[in-house]
Amino acid sequence: AGCEKDHVQEVKGNYLMTKQPIPTTTIGSFPKPKYLxxxxxxxxxxxxxxxxxxxxxxxxxxxSQALNETDEVLFQQAAKEIIDIQLNAGVTIPTDGEVRRxxxxxxxxxxxxxxxxxxxxxxxxxDGAYEADLPAITGFVKQEGPFYAAKDYLAAQKFCPVPLxxxxxxxxxxxxxxxxxxxxxxxxxxxxxxxxVNKEILSLVDAGCxxxxxxxxxxxxxxxxxxxxGFEGLEHCFHRVPEDVTRIVHMxxxxxxxxxxxxxxxxxxxxxxxxxxxxxxxxxDQLSIEDAHCRNDLTLLDKFSKKTIIFGAVAVxxxxxxxxxxxxxxxxxxxxxxxxxxxVVAPDCGLGLLPPAIAAEKLTLMVKATKLV
Numbered sequence: 001a002g003c004e005k006d007h008v009q010e011v012k013g014n015y016l017m018t019k020q021p022i023p024t025t026t027i028g029s030f031p032k033p034k035y036l037x038x039x040x041x042x043x044x045x046x047x048x049x050x051x052x053x054x055x056x057x058x059x060x061x062x063x064s065q066a067l068n069e070t071d072e073v074l075f076q077q078a079a080k081e082i083i084d085i086q087l088n089a090g091v092t093i094p095t096d097g098e099v100r101r102x103x104x105x106x107x108x109x110x111x112x113x114x115x116x117x118x119x120x121x122x123x124x125x126x127d128g129a130y131e132a133d134l135p136a137i138t139g140f141v142k143q144e145g146p147f148y149a150a151k152d153y154l155a156a157q158k159f160c161p162v163p164l165x166x167x168x169x170x171x172x173x174x175x176x177x178x179x180x181x182x183x184x185x186x187x188x189x190x191x192x193x194x195x196x197v198n199k200e201i202l203s204l205v206d207a208g209c210x211x212x213x214x215x216x217x218x219x220x221x222x223x224x225x226x227x228x229x230g231f232e233g234l235e236h237c238f239h240r241v242p243e244d245v246t247r248i249v250h251m252x253x254x255x256x257x258x259x260x261x262x263x264x265x266x267x268x269x270x271x272x273x274x275x276x277x278x279x280x281x282x283x284x285d286q287l288s289i290e291d292a293h294c295r296n297d298l299t300l301l302d303k304f305s306k307k308t309i310i311f312g313a314v315a316v317x318x319x320x321x322x323x324x325x326x327x328x329x330x331x332x333x334x335x336x337x338x339x340x341x342x343x344v345v346a347p348d349c350g351l352g353l354l355p356p357a358i359a360a361e362k363l364t365l366m367v368k369a370t371k372l373v
Contacts, residue, residue, distance in 0.1 A: 029350030030097030041103030090367035096156035121179030143196035147203035170216035220267035276303035290348035301337035312348035327369035
């Protein structure tokens with residue numbers, strides 16, 4: 001009996017050794033420290049009127065002041081703090097928290113020609129979910145350098161002992177968050193914007209970045225555009241990216257107007273089903289989706305035979321903190337539909353809406369739950 005017991009333990013031990021831990025990551029934004037010299041897009045969600053207030057959105061599109069050496073020290077301090085939060089929580093693949101960006105879309109646009117940030121245009125966005133005064137596209141869109149992505153990545157990577165992921169906005173999402181007053185040809189504009197993203201991505205590759213994520217939440221809202229030219233634009237974003245770099249696409253269902261806003265008009269979660277076959281054959285490696293907020297029909301995961309799925313396991317727009325047991329149970333349910341080797345665990349989207357302490361707590365519990373699976 002003693003020998004049999006030893007044999008069972010040995011077999012179990014060998015089996016457990018072959019099961020690699022499920023990786024964890026974050027999606028992008030973090031709540032910014034108040035000392036940073038840039039107004040945060042999410043500040044509008046914390047004030048009366050929320051993000052849908054055009055007066056507030058006009059304020060956050062005003063061009064940032066030129067940074068000095070003191071500002072640079074502050075941005076690096078913030079990046080280190082945010083990276084440390086992730087490392088202390090046990091996150092496998094951290095990000096820089098997008099600390100330098102007033103928002104992740106317009107920061108990219110400020111480095112391009114063809115945009116007017118002074119004369120803003122009023123638009124209704126996200127299927128009527130909110131309205132805003134937006135920068136105008138008034139000429140051909142080009143990225144002629146210098147490239148911000150490699151510089152920002154290297155400034156943050158020096159504070160992190162493991163490879164960082166760097167995030168950029170996708171062309172369709174950029175289109176929807178600016179007012180086209182020049183092209184009037186969505187496919188052409190999408191192509192030119194994808195070219196600018198590709199140039200930034202290639203600068204990241206040259207800088208040694210191994211995890212590069214393009215955010216395209218608009219795919220879930222504009223399925224026809226996504227199919228007609230959106231996936232083509234995404235593949236152009238990743239053109240000439242080598243195989244040793246993980247190419248990631250994030251498709252969430254949208255931020256609410258403010259924290260704990262349960263009436264926000266998010267994208268239809270069935271959009272994931274409609275896009276699944278296109279995603280599975282597209283030229284990138286991982287797809288990030290939200291699940292904690294929308295609770296997908298998990299047969300969705302059966303639709304992906306090739307892609308690794310970054311599975312949203314904690315909600316980013318709810319202050320209520322999930323329990324380890326809740327997260328663990330959902331991940332175990334997901335593993336009934338996807339191979340363990342093709343699962344990565346993350347929050348639904350960026351954590352910028354949350355108070356820092358709650359963001360850190362959600363990450364810590366998410367990692368603990370993942371380790372138990």
